[in-house]
Amino acid sequence: MSYLALANEGVFPITKDKDGQSQSELPATGFSFPGTIQGEGKLAGVPSLFIRLSGCNLRCIWSMPDGSFCRCDTPYASFAPERTFSMAIDDVVALVQQNLGAMKHVVITGGEPFLQHKALADLCLELKKIPQLHLSVETNGTLFSREVAQHIDLFSISPKLSNSNPTDEKITFYGLKPSGPLSYHAQRRKNLPVLQKFIDFSRENNKDFQLKFVIGNHNDYLEINKEYLSELKNWNADDILLMPLGATMEELKKTSKMVLEMAIQNGWRYAPRVHIELFGSIAGV
Template sequence: MELLVGEELKVNHTETGITGSARLVLAGDGVFPITKDKHGNILKHQPNTGIDIAGTIQGEGKLAGTPSLFIRLASCNLRCVWQMDDGSFCKCDTSYASFRPENKSVLQVGDIVDLVRHNIGNMQHVVITGGEPMLQKEGLAELCRLIKKELHLHITVETNGTIFDKEVAQYIDLFSISPKLSNSVPSKDKLEYFAEGETGASKFHHEVRRNLNVLQSYIYFANSLEKDLQLKFVVGKASDAAEIKNDYLDLLMGYSQNDILLMPLGASQQQIAQSTPIVLKMCIQNGWKFTPRVHIDLFGSKQGV
């Protein structure tokens, strides 16, 4: 399928070599939460966590509660908008990195590694998220390679599971894959509600967004190299259970029951509270794992936490 990256977000990696000079386009706070710049100098502003040290915790999935630094890459090929169980609409909770990436910055991979180096402290985990990180797979591969070579950190990549790249995958410790259910398609009425224009992502109907070949590649790769994997479904309706089973789990091989996680839909504490009883019941009925969204409980719906 054609990958949709805005012209302003295209980065030429072909001339950059493999020494940290490739560039990546970051969104929002980029590398966060941090207290030092790439040279190790103290920054004037305090992290958005309200804590006067670098770092936060992973809020979701198997590693929820784990101290981590985050790297947020810009742009997404899906740009999800969901419908809540009450009929209201819920936009992607990181739409500032996916719909119209805000506060974009283009950084050399070496500078990103230095930001991590000076802020990682006693933490051992880096989470690379988006947007959709795999849209920038060439620079991402170099970033992961250097993080492993120079800093020896655990790397989680958060992806929607529509793009697989073996060069990137070899450096990842946890593939956090969030396959998107049909409820996430950014239909015309949803986009109009948020005053968003239609984009190429709007044409990605469910059968295109649901890329079983890519998902199976992640599972096989994780199993072959004994890497960890989670299939993390965002759920907002009781009917989602049948779709998870029929359109995904019954058609994939090689995963374990422990790899299936369900997360309540919502970009705010109020929306998550509405979805949570649905997801909790679904998890118990099917033996799937429930994952909280601890960062929203702790910090609310804001960037850089």
């Protein structure tokens, strides 16, 4: 039996266990029923269940326009995976089935899901046996697996710009040790051949994808054009999404208008973070 390493909330938001028994506590949404919405990207607003995998091969720490720092908004799945636990794939699928209700959308996120590509392929195979289920995966676009990709309907790819590099100043600010992904993030954050594989696979197999860039600087559009879009083929303008940097409403206020202007001027999509607007900066929503 295959197992997955899950992070923090694992499968969320749910109200029933794998046997269909009601849980004693409400999910983080505060609702008495399972589910939330996809808060980002092309499918923002779609009712969804999430599966959060643990572990990431990158360590993003961004600079805000005012010079302050903002690191990955799910550090418990990357920087400090303190609540990682293993779960059999059959149990993950059972949790989804018991809590799916009228929803038809499951999002696999992380961390970086493709780190667990073998078990992930098994999970996706089983999930796609659920009639009419739409399956999205959120990835940083540095790893690709055809075994996983064949089961995915939407690839939500978030390539990391140079602003995400964990510089010495950022590492010192957070009291971190410059080891592991912190030491090689800058060299591995951009993998153009892998990004092209995602695009080509999507075009050849009637899949959808989005390149969702986190924006924190006024000139980030220059890097997107020069370092990514000019080197990639077979993308359309509506596949390019700009998402304002920030894990709280206060941080989003610093970047949202700038990102909106950048999206309009370049003919790309603006991607709000609806879940933060609705629930604030909490996990499990």
